[in-house]
Amino acid sequence: MSRIVFVHGSFVPEEEARISLFDRGFLFGDAVYEVTAVIDGRMIDNDLHLARFARSLKEMNIPLALSLDRIVSIQLELIERNDLQHGTVYLQVSRGEADRDFLYSDKMEPKLVGFTQAKRLTGTAAQRDGISVDLAPDQRWQRRDIKTAMLLAQVMAKQAARARGFDDVWLVEDGLVTEGASSTAHIITADRRILTRPASRATLPGCTQRAVARLCAEQGLLFEERAFTPEEAQGAAEAFQTSASSLVMPVVRIADKSIGDGKPGPMTRHLQTLYLEAAGVKA
Known part of the structure; x- marks a missing residue:
C-alpha cells in the first residue's frame, strides 16, 4: 500500500502529493518543522515537540490557523493510516505560496504538510x-x-x-x-x-x-x-x-x-x- 501523507488539508497517497513551485519553504527555506518519535505506535514527548513547534512559528511570525489539538489529530491519523509502529512523524509549515520575493505579505496562508517514516528507534x-x-x-x-x-x-x-x-x-x-x-x-x-x-x-x-x-x-x-x-x-x-x-x-x-x-x-x-x-x- 502507498504511504498516506497530509498536504494542505487533505490526506492523500504520497504519489499524489503536490507542493507549489512558489512555496516559500522551497524557495527560501521559509518554513518550520518538527519531528516526533513513535514507538509501539505511540508518540513520545509530543507535548514538548508541539510546544517547540508553536514557539518556532511565533519566532518566525508564521501564523497557524490550526489548533494544537487538531495537529495532534492529524499526527494520530497519519500513524493509523500508515500502521506506523516504529519511526517518526514529520510536520512542516511554510509561510505560504507567492511569486518569488524576499519580502512577504502578512496575509499569506501558511501551508502544513506531514508524513510518517518507518524506522526502528530502539534495540539498534x-x-x-x-x-x-x-x-x-x-x-x-x-x-x-x-x-x-x-x-x-x-x-x-x-x-x-x-x-x-x-x-x-x-x-x-x-x-x-x-x-x-x-x-x-x-x-x-x-x-x-x-x-x-x-x-x-x-x-x-x-x-x-x-x-x-x-x-x-x-x-x-x-x-x-x-x-x-x-x-x-x-x-x-x-x-x-x-x-x-x-x-x-x-x-x-x-x-x-x-x-x-x-x-x-x-x-x-x-x-x-x-x-x-x-x-x-x-x-
Whole structure:
C-alpha cells in the first residue's frame, strides 16, 4: 500500500502529493518543522515537540490557523493510516505560496504538510554499541533556537563526517561545542555530572534533552547546563547525544579520541533505561 501523507488539508497517497513551485519553504527555506518519535505506535514527548513547534512559528511570525489539538489529530491519523509502529512523524509549515520575493505579505496562508517514516528507534546496533562523532566548525545562522527547514549547513557537515568514517558530527563555535548537527550533545564528567549547553540562540532547545533533564532531577542525578570545549568532551568519562530519532544515543568516539573504554558507559546505559521506562517502553 502507498504511504498516506497530509498536504494542505487533505490526506492523500504520497504519489499524489503536490507542493507549489512558489512555496516559500522551497524557495527560501521559509518554513518550520518538527519531528516526533513513535514507538509501539505511540508518540513520545509530543507535548514538548508541539510546544517547540508553536514557539518556532511565533519566532518566525508564521501564523497557524490550526489548533494544537487538531495537529495532534492529524499526527494520530497519519500513524493509523500508515500502521506506523516504529519511526517518526514529520510536520512542516511554510509561510505560504507567492511569486518569488524576499519580502512577504502578512496575509499569506501558511501551508502544513506531514508524513510518517518507518524506522526502528530502539534495540539498534547504534543504541547498543554507541556511535562515533566528528568535530566540525558551526557554520549555521545565528537563530539556531528556531527549528527552520534551512538545514544545508547540517547536511554538508553530516556528509563530510560520513566521508571521514564517522556516524555523526558535533559542531564547534568559539572554542565550544554547540550541539550535534541534528541532536543535543552531552558529556558525563569523572565526578558523574551530566553537562550540556544552556538554552540560548546558539542551540535548538532539545525536547529529548528536556525529558532527560527532568528524569535526572527525579533521580537526583547532577544535570548541569554549561558549555564545554571539544577537549573536555574528548576527555569525558562518557558522552551521549539526544534527539527524537536517536533517543539517548551513546557516543564512544569523538574525532580521534575514544571516550572512556570505547564502550557505552554505565550512566549512559542508566539514562537509556530511564528514558524508555518513562516513555512506557520496555528497555
